[in-house]
Amino acid sequence: MSTASNFSDNESNFSDLDQFENQEESINAISETIAGLLEQLSNNVYQYEVHVQYIQTLRKSALFDELKEAREMMHSIFPLSEEMWHEWIEDESRIASTKEEKQRVIQLYSKAVQDYLSINLWKEYVSYIVQEYKNGLNEMELENESECTITLDQVRKIFDEANRETCYYITESHQIWDAYKDFEVEILEASPRDEQQNIRVKKMYESRLKIPHATVDKTFSDYSSFITKYDNFNYENVMIETNKYVSETKGKYYERDQYENALTASNNPLDKFMDYIDFEKKQKKPVVNAIRTLYERAIANYYFDNTLWENYMLFLLEKYLIDKKVSISILIKTAERSVRNCPWSGDLWGHYIRILEKNFSSPEEIVNIYNRALSIGMLKNNIDDLIKVIISNVDYERRKILAYKGPISQENGSSLVNLLEEGIKLVKETFQIDDPYYRLEKYLIEIETLIKNLSKARQIWNELCKNHRNESEFWIRYADWEKAVGNLDDVRKVYKRASQQNTDWPERIFDAWEHFEHQYGTVDNFELAVIFIKKQMTIVAQRRERAALEEAKNAQSEGLSQVVPAMQVAEDNKSLEAIDSISSEQYSDTKKRKPEDEQQMEELPVAKRNKAQQFEKPKRDREFATIIVSNLPFDVKEGELKTIFHECGKIKEIRFLVDTVNAQKTAYIEFNEKESVPAALTKDKKRIDDQEICVYRISERILYVTNFPPSIDIEELFKKYGEILSVRKPSTKHKTNRVFCYVEFKERNSAQAALEMNGRELEPGKKIVVMISNPLLKKERSAPIQTEVYVRNLPSNVEQNELKSLFQTYGPVTFVRIPMTNDNKCKGFAFVEFENKAHAKASLALNSTEFKGCVLNVTLSEINRNQIQKEGKINEREKNKISKRRQEGFKESEKRSKTVAFTKLPKDTTEESIRNMLSQKFKDEAISKITMSHDRCAYVEFEHIEDAGKAALHFNKYKLENTIISAVIRSDLPSTLAELAVQRDDKPAKMTMVPRRLIAPSSKLGTKRGPGKIGIGSSSKKGQLVKSTKDSNSFTENQDDETKDENNSKKSNDYFRNIFYNSSNS
Template sequence: MAAPANAEQTQLQDMEEDGAKVEEREMDSDEEEDEEGMRVENSDEEEDDSSEDEKENEAEIQRLEEQLSINAFDYNCHVDLIKLLKQEGELIRLRKARQKMSELFPLTEEIWLDWLKDEIRLTEEESNREKVYELFERAIKDYICPEIWLEYAQYSIGGMGSPGGIDKVRSIFERAVTAVGLHMTKGQSVWEAYREFENAILSTLQPPPGKVPRNEEQELIKTQLERIHTLFRRQLAIPLMDMEATYAEYEEWSEHGVPEAVAHQYKKALQQMEKCKPLEEALLVAEPPKLAEYQAYIDFELKVGDPARIQITFERALAENCLVPDMWSKCTKYLDRQLKVKDLVLSTHERAVRNCPWTMSLWKSYLLALERHGADHHTVSDVFEKALNAGFIQATDYVEIWQVYLDYLRRRVDFSKESSKELEELREAFSRCLDYMKQDVEERFGESGDPSCVVMQIWARIEALHCKNMQKARELWDNIMTKGNSKYANMWLEYYNLERSYGDSVHCRKALHRAVQCTTDYPEHVCDVLLTFERVEGSLEDWDTAVQKTESRMNRINEQRAKAAEKEANQARQEEERVEQRRKVKAEKKGLKKDQRGAGEKRKAEQEDQDEWNKDSGPKRRRGNVDGTTDEYMETETGLFGRNAPRTKPSAGLKKVPPGHGDAAEKQIDDKSELRDDCCSVFISNLAFTLQEPEATLKALFESCGSIAQVRPIFGHRGVFRGYCYVQFESPASVTEALKLDRREVEGRPMFVSPCVDKNKNPDFKIFKYNTSLEKHKIFISGLPLSCTKEQLEEICKQQGTVKDVRLVTYRSGRPKGLAYVEFADETQASQAVLKMDGVEIEGHKISVAISNPPRRSVNEKPGSSRPVTDMMPRQNYGSRGKGRTQLSLLPRSLHRQAAGVGKVENGTAAEKMEGTVNTTGEPRTLSNSDFAKMLLNK
């Protein structure tokens, strides 16, 4: 009975298991359906996300294309567009974008390699290799890059099966080792690839094992072996990194060992490599752009004098510093003066202006090189037209480039002929130049760029000397004089010399008579020239006329000068009276404040003085007065003693004087005044009132400048530090070192250090440390975030060149204004920084960058001051190229007002004169207390 039971049990278990399996299958199918549904939902979501991304990318692509249609020279915009098109897989549009960028700019190694690899993949389907070869030829002309040459050679190996394919591969490899084989670190890879190619060909020529090669085959094998031997010998004669491994490989490969001549060349190259190794190691550890390291490398190679190595070193430096005009200038100058190979020289000049088109000197050198190497006239004219559209940052650059082109045209003219096509072209170019200066340059920069009319002077000399056309020369000089040059003696004398050389005495006399009437800068000199001319060529009547005119003119000039001197003396006298009046008012106010102090405050102050005297000097010494009071004897800064002495904290080095020693005390005061020598002292201001122990702090700060005689902090009536002091040194030489600490931060505030000058004796003495003229090597940055530090800004600017100094502009409290001045090593780096940094965002703030050109400081000086009043420096309204403005107007809006005067400039800012400070006679008047009260109430 047990067996059937077990059978039933087993059957039931099997049925339960089958049911469980069915349920599991049903559950699995349900889960699969759920997973499938989730996959469908996820795929839908991914499709939606991808479609949204595609829409956003397409919108961004269209925006970039529109921006390039407006400004085709926006380099970053080109790069962003290429990246987006590559991401979207838009191959046709990507090819057009790369083509357009390559026409305007040299492409970097990375952009070229991406483009070449994409085109190589496309040509595998089209079987059209010639287009890729053309693209490679364009790529190797932009920069000398070993990676591009290696890619070019490897690609050509794929076509070695075609007729002449092997010879073409060898030709490309030979060009590659010629171009980059001397590259110390990357040239070895090209040599090795060349040898591997020849070894592969050798393997195809080897007969199968056991077969004896025929004579023809033996000759081919021998020739191929000699090719490989030659490659080893050539490579080992060049100093390259890791050349020891190549020598070991040659020893192993060569059946007969390394020849003695090859070993000798190898040792010589190895010695050269050891000399260059420190320079290469310096390049490896340096951070881009490695400008100083490359310059040291170039100087080393120039001393050695190997032209090929000098050229490859220049090319390596230019590949990493392609936007540094000075590097291009040095390279082209070397090629012009040393190598003088036409194709190499002209191609380098072309690459230079494509990389730095804003640099006029590079275009100038290019035009001269084209003429020097006999380029056709059409080519020279095309290059000149491109230069005019390059976007120079100064008006004078356009004048200079025009002068270079006009000189070229003048050298083409054969002046032995009365008229020729070249002469007419020269005259048309002069006329076009004058129109260009008037219409384009003046409108763009607000100035002519040629105030002395040098171009017209040259044209006039050419007409007079070569064309014998004095009538045209006189017309040109009339135009020169009408452009504001008639007041200058040197311009009249230039015209006189021209007439003297190529004209006649009648026009010479006429020019000198006009000069006497018009000249304002050096009229005596013009008068002397006229009298000398009449002594040599004039009649008695001419002499009398000349004497009469010169005497009349000089009398008027002397009267004007006397009036100007008298006016200046009156102004100086009035200024002295104002200073004296202000001093009296100040003294009266000070006395009034002293009288208004309460009796309780006086007693408290006297008690403090008594306590301090008791503490420092033991028992008090008093002098009895008639009214029964007593006076304490104490030396002060003012030299007063007793009850009427101001209650100031005793200065360092000053001692209390006991009663009964008045004469000694007065002598001690004289000694102290002798110690306060202005030539050995500096004045410190803008210190924090809360500065603890200012004497000890400043001693520690200035002890590095020299031996300190004393530090005198100035305290108020209640013993509160007033934020300024005097530091006296033992030697005047220490003052120079101390002035270098100006603007040093002390507890968060910039400390002002200036020479110690008595303002009562020198009321006009002012200090303005920073330059106020056009500084081409320095840029001005505005719109900076207030949190930007000097180190952060220096790091940002280092990408554009060598930064010599960074100065953040701050308020007197040390709080930043969002402005800064950055000084570069030269003006080309500063110009490049303007082009690259203007409009860049820093921490969400869009900055503006311009060449530093602050307004002059001596604007509308004090009335009556002896210093002349000068106008504001005219602003340089530079044009734009690429990314917008290259110059900002730093002139405050208040200075543009014609009615309002401008006050005296202090600490680099201009303060407007307050209304009501000028009376009806035009002279400034002193403001009363009620005037100040009205101004405060009006606010």
């Protein structure tokens, strides 16, 4: 027994020893983890996730003092989530026993409700202070408030703040107000004769009943009981007066209830918040605090969205500067919160610096904010944001000099020069590239000019020439500067130097030089300039022809097969389009070709035959010859637009659409010929007065809508997607059954958003069709095939299901179409389609039978058998694939619009690194899918189109692992050889006809050639491109009748002309 006992004791000792060793190992592991996290933070304190992990580790280890310091350190840099605040306050309140410790808990609550709008935190806050106030009163029998943790005045002050911040949160604010009311009523019940307290509670009710909220009926009922108890003598008069504004309050609540329901039903998406905010802004008398509350609610869900913060800041600034309804203290607090949430936004830092300047803050405080913006390091990911912050700081310094030291001179301007030079150096060191818009350099040139240091300014211009010598706009600016400082001979030198460069728009330089000589030159000056310009124009034409020939050779050697994968076109695209061609042209019952026409076509040479097979020219070219130019400066003049677009072709008319409310201007530019449009589209992204314009076809914001009930209000149906300029319906003079229309939106984004209506069932069995308008590719009516029967002599009251039941006894019916009159009655005939030809023939047995009192006439739908024998039977399986593809066309288009292509990524970039980059701006649920591709590319599909747009805007020119990446919406990706060449890293573009920035259209693509000479075709008119016959290397989504020449294995010069035209037309 003794031996067994000793063995048991030893075993117990060993077990305790193992447990001790395990605990020691666990403690060591935790200590190592804490040390590692602390080291990471010491290297870079701006790591949000590391802070969170550090705090969680300390909390699990019960290291309270270190935990307290860690939380304070994190909160000094970042806002904390509601959950983190709840944990912090819970930990502090659990051990708070002294007056000082409880006041610290109150201080934590005060900080917590400043980060984000949270009903839960406010509710806990007011509940805590009420409880502490009551505890203090209970402990002090003499009710000596000086010994309490919190006084009555302090409680009321906190309640007032809570009510002010939450009262317009109409679905949840009652939780705060009810607690406030109960607190005050309890005080009144303790002293019923206290007249002041009676008035206080009564005013609370009156104020509350004027604000829309979910429990307005309960509040009114409680007020009725209150008046009965404390002012029953005046009950009738008080309640009659109260009922007047309560009715109005209820109406306001019901107007807003639909927006609240939309938020609840769809889990608070940002676009629903913005709709709600727009509604509040459009009220006759907008309530600033109601709009602020909505912005705060949106921010609580989308705190990393810098665009949302930017909109919020602009709203507050407008109310501060114009309406004086927002205090400077609110501006300062909101600006501080915005940069704590989105420290990568240069716009938000700029607002913060300017708001502090408005507040007459000390120079030291503003300098500290500037240094803080730079030290965080998050501005190093985007060159634009960094430059915006630098410019904001220089602006402040410039205004300070003007305010206190007078005009900028050599004596006081050195500080501005130093700031700009430091900024230029910082940008170069950070991004290893120069600013493509040389904004800091332009600013520095202006300052050097003001302080009369012209040699230094000219030196900067010459240094900029190294990187911008190919940009015509750069040379124009340089010449304008020389003209402004009065050196006319130097202006000529600049123009001459510019004319000799291979610029993106040489004609722009030539015109500017001629215009200058008209104004300032002598006869000799002018003639010499014209002579020099003519020589340079010849050189430019030769250069363009060489480039075109080189591109043609490249196209021939590479082959079009390499383009198809880059455009994500299906492998079977050619066969599909070939069958499309058969169905739309060869089996058309609306545009049949005469036999003699076919014979003439066969006799034509290949090139001319291709040209003859183009789409038929529309009767009206206005929509094809018109472009839209948006995002124009509000003061832009017609002459400025003519200067930019006159090289593209002859302008017929320029019309402006002016939005005075939003200070926006949009131009419609109609050319004489539609061939001018491709060249005009190259002006997209050009800058006018440092404002980037958008150029696009007019058809991009026009919808073609059909197959809808005649009684429906089209404008009412589509107005939710954006402002509608017009709804055009066909004339009903001859045909009253033409149910289609064109809906023109003010913005093309609205038209894209409205595509979601496509396929929606507005009536049982009737799905609306919504497409972007493109009459050139309109679907021609296809001829019937032998699976379809034509039924005549039908009664007017026949139903679709009745006809289907009648015919499906002979085989499965796939489709029944009954043309209807405006009053929804059958026109007397219908089409019934079966699964196969045998069933269709079997159904002919119904011919001459009686149906609902009418004798039916049933025949096979007619078809041109000669063409079938000539071209061969259509493969039904392939035909179904086409039909399915067309149905999915809009889904694919929408998918591409929601997908962002990230290119020029660092080598070995993984999906995880892409997710980490996107996490700073988007939540995980905003991202649908990430697809990694070869050639350093990644495709990110978002749940919403607007998120894709924000990602493309934010992450373009973003610095990822010391590499500047590109981001572009996938639907905007290049689809031509020329554009693809521009984006290849290892192969710079040789074709200069379609440059991105201020690109002139080629004046001549080729010269007329004689026998035996090498050339690419006949000359085109100035400012136009050679017309294409077929688009042989692009896939047009959502259109029906695209044709291709598949038979010519030998490539003619017309073939290459097609390629060049397609390049410019994409």
